[in-house]
Amino acid sequence: MAKKKTKTKSSTSTTKAEKTSRKLRVKLTSQQKLIFGSLLMILGILLFIAFLSFFFTGEADQSTLTEIGSREVVAQNWLNKLGAWVSNFFIMKGFGFASFILAGLVFLSGIYVTLDINKSKLRSHWIWGTLAAIWMSIFFGFFAHKYDALGGTIGFEMNSFFQDYIGIIGTALLLFFGLIIYAAIKFNVTGDSIVAFFKSARKNINADFKNDVYTTDTYAPLDNDLTAEAEDIKAAFDLKPAKQEEDIVPAKPKPEPTGVTPTLNIQVAEPPEDEEELAMEVEHVKEEASESNNLSDKLVADFGQFDPTLELSKYQFPPLDLLKKYDSEGITIDQDELEENKNRIVETLNNYNIGISNIKATIGPTVTLYEIVPNAGIRISKIKNLEDDIALSLAALGIRIIAPIPGKGTIGIEVPNKNSTIVSMRSVIASQKFQKSEMELPIAFGKTISNETMVVDLAKMPHLLMAGATGQGKSVGLNAVLTSLLYKKHPAEVKFVLVDPKKVELTLFNKIERHYLAKLPDSEDAIITDNTKVINTLNSLCIEMDNRYEMLKNALCRNIKEYNDKFRARKLNPEEGHQFLPYIVLVVDEFADLIMTAGKEVETPIARLAQLARAIGIHLIIATQRPSVNVITGIIKANFPARLAFRVTSKIDSRTILDSSGADQLIGRGDMLFTQGNELTRVQCAFVDTPEVELITEFIGGQKAYPDAYLLPEYVGEENGTSLDVDISDRDKLFREAAEVIVTAQQGSASLLQRKLKLGYNRAGRLIDQLEAAGIVGQFEGSKARQVLVTDLVALDQLLANELQ
Numbered sequence: 001m002a003k004k005k006t007k008t009k010s011s012t013s014t015t016k017a018e019k020t021s022r023k024l025r026v027k028l029t030s031q032q033k034l035i036f037g038s039l040l041m042i043l044g045i046l047l048f049i050a051f052l053s054f055f056f057t058g059e060a061d062q063s064t065l066t067e068i069g070s071r072e073v074v075a076q077n078w079l080n081k082l083g084a085w086v087s088n089f090f091i092m093k094g095f096g097f098a099s100f101i102l103a104g105l106v107f108l109s110g111i112y113v114t115l116d117i118n119k120s121k122l123r124s125h126w127i128w129g130t131l132a133a134i135w136m137s138i139f140f141g142f143f144a145h146k147y148d149a150l151g152g153t154i155g156f157e158m159n160s161f162f163q164d165y166i167g168i169i170g171t172a173l174l175l176f177f178g179l180i181i182y183a184a185i186k187f188n189v190t191g192d193s194i195v196a197f198f199k200s201a202r203k204n205i206n207a208d209f210k211n212d213v214y215t216t217d218t219y220a221p222l223d224n225d226l227t228a229e230a231e232d233i234k235a236a237f238d239l240k241p242a243k244q245e246e247d248i249v250p251a252k253p254k255p256e257p258t259g260v261t262p263t264l265n266i267q268v269a270e271p272p273e274d275e276e277e278l279a280m281e282v283e284h285v286k287e288e289a290s291e292s293n294n295l296s297d298k299l300v301a302d303f304g305q306f307d308p309t310l311e312l313s314k315y316q317f318p319p320l321d322l323l324k325k326y327d328s329e330g331i332t333i334d335q336d337e338l339e340e341n342k343n344r345i346v347e348t349l350n351n352y353n354i355g356i357s358n359i360k361a362t363i364g365p366t367v368t369l370y371e372i373v374p375n376a377g378i379r380i381s382k383i384k385n386l387e388d389d390i391a392l393s394l395a396a397l398g399i400r401i402i403a404p405i406p407g408k409g410t411i412g413i414e415v416p417n418k419n420s421t422i423v424s425m426r427s428v429i430a431s432q433k434f435q436k437s438e439m440e441l442p443i444a445f446g447k448t449i450s451n452e453t454m455v456v457d458l459a460k461m462p463h464l465l466m467a468g469a470t471g472q473g474k475s476v477g478l479n480a481v482l483t484s485l486l487y488k489k490h491p492a493e494v495k496f497v498l499v500d501p502k503k504v505e506l507t508l509f510n511k512i513e514r515h516y517l518a519k520l521p522d523s524e525d526a527i528i529t530d531n532t533k534v535i536n537t538l539n540s541l542c543i544e545m546d547n548r549y550e551m552l553k554n555a556l557c558r559n560i561k562e563y564n565d566k567f568r569a570r571k572l573n574p575e576e577g578h579q580f581l582p583y584i585v586l587v588v589d590e591f592a593d594l595i596m597t598a599g600k601e602v603e604t605p606i607a608r609l610a611q612l613a614r615a616i617g618i619h620l621i622i623a624t625q626r627p628s629v630n631v632i633t634g635i636i637k638a639n640f641p642a643r644l645a646f647r648v649t650s651k652i653d654s655r656t657i658l659d660s661s662g663a664d665q666l667i668g669r670g671d672m673l674f675t676q677g678n679e680l681t682r683v684q685c686a687f688v689d690t691p692e693v694e695l696i697t698e699f700i701g702g703q704k705a706y707p708d709a710y711l712l713p714e715y716v717g718e719e720n721g722t723s724l725d726v727d728i729s730d731r732d733k734l735f736r737e738a739a740e741v742i743v744t745a746q747q748g749s750a751s752l753l754q755r756k757l758k759l760g761y762n763r764a765g766r767l768i769d770q771l772e773a774a775g776i777v778g779q780f781e782g783s784k785a786r787q788v789l790v791t792d793l794v795a796l797d798q799l800l801a802n803e804l805q
């Protein structure tokens, strides 16, 4: 590769060489150049012979060195006394084996002078040659204790110098590094060029194989034509034997065996090969492009993408072992039961003159699905009407007929198993489907009838409505949802707002308050059990939603994912109020109770959130025992396409929640129907027991946490809003904190207060007015931030202390 490069450079610098030679011509005549040049060449050869001889005769000549002046003394060196002395000088006292490089350089100089070739290139050969000699002598110095002639005195001394300071390994690595520098600078070796080299080598081999097809006769005239030109090139540029030129030739003309003159073939073929090998050309282009890139790319290049999990970088996700394994897991097939049910189904249908051409069973954890294909000409509605009769003949609760099964062309009859198996949370969390899911908010609900783990994305739902009569598995379902998220999402990525009017269902999650929960700034507990606080929290979430929309608007993003991706790519400036936005999942248990006590005050913010919050990452999960129409109003229903129904007591309830019957025929204990707006799927909810949740929350709670729960913006209800009066006693209770924030940041803006103190816009605006009245910030200045009139916190303390006097 290096050789080729030298050649290309030579050809491109022909004009330069001509100019130089013209300059030289002034000083030396052609004869003088020949004489001087050949002298150098001979000198080079003599040095080579002397050096070579030294390795055979050097030892014997050691004694003669002291008497070198005496004519009688005969040295063994092939160049006698002078040879012995010179070789001893260069090899023993100099560079050792690497002295051959010097001989080569002297010889090369002779050629350059004789042929009048570019002097600057010769200079570069000398510099690189000398460096190579030094490197080699240090390298050979390693073996000095055995063959001291290999490294010479220079190699030995430098080696022991390095070894004294950095040891053998250090010296070896230093040498290796030297080799890399040498290769990188001298031969322009880069990672890409190494790859390109191997590629082109492979190509050449392939080409050679193909060229075997061409007979040598075909190229005989070509070779002849070339000989003269190859000789010229060789003479003018370097020492490459003509044979090498010829070696390249047969490989190249292959694509155009006719039509183009052979000479052209070589010249056309050569440059692309060089270009391919010099892959750094491409790299230059890349570098130029990166220079023109913007600040965010530079930041990403320097620091990598923003990592929201960095603050709790040591956070460990709960291990699977915290979840219980159940003995009754795994589906057992009871052949008798299957056969019995099949016979009864066939019999019952036969009683009503419904013939079956085919029947197939799929055994699920709690229910077995019998798929039947009725004989031609049978009305589907006829089978559907026999639901109760089949239930009667099978003597089983919870029979559901799906006629037809969407997309299958069969009729399904779901019959509960006599012995249902528990679907453990462990099995669904451990499933590949969940573990490998790339969803934003993955939830592993349980297992479908075909025993597949059901994993859905809450972010896509985008809200979930859960209903079910008491004791049918709602709380377990909520725990399964929360557990799924805890197993998959880092505390920086998701926050929960938990509303639990029953006060006991979600208390366990208190332990993860500072990791995963969000709360109002002034509230003690993160889990909301008080109905009046729920109103504040929901309104606060509405403020958070508005704030987030404002941030998304400023960032020109359409949803939280785009926004966070942009923030990760450092395209959004935190100084301008941008921050990584975690998803917020609002879980409301016993929604009916809430509606009964707070009515419209709760319904309005819930409806607002349900309508608008999907894009900014706030998702609602609402659970209720009574899915009556006054609880789940039309506006709420319309915004909750994803519904989950546990067993309910009446068909009407089932219709309220699912818009169809079916939930009343479930068998309870986590048996549920799920819909995302289209067909219903029967799922056995994963079972996660209270002790398991306790272990998980303890595990998470025991780890390093954020200083506080995620603070939601403060919502001040109408009745307790702060007055605009600037009287000291009427000041907002966050006045002092706000003043400190403003003075520390030296930036008088309401949005700063909004961000730092998690306030709504109105309250932050009022605080700014009060700060202006207190003389802490200056007047409103349009789009510019207000001037801060207090220089530091000490001055602020003084100012506020003076006010009180």
Ligand SMILES: Nc1ncnc2c1ncn2[C@@H]1O[C@H](COP(=O)(O)OP(=O)(O)OP(=O)(O)O)[C@@H](O)[C@H]1O
Pocket (backbone or CB within 6 Å): 422, 423, 468, 469, 470, 471, 472, 473, 474, 475, 476, 477, 625, 669, 670, 671, 684, 685, 686, 687, 688
């Ligand atoms: N997925 C399930 N697998 C097995 N058993 C379950 C499952 N879900 C619930 N159960 C059983 O049903 C019982 C009641 O469940 P859960 O407490 O979730 O009911 P609920 O609907 O929340 O009742 P309530 O509304 O009164 O709080 C559980 O103690 C458990 O024994």
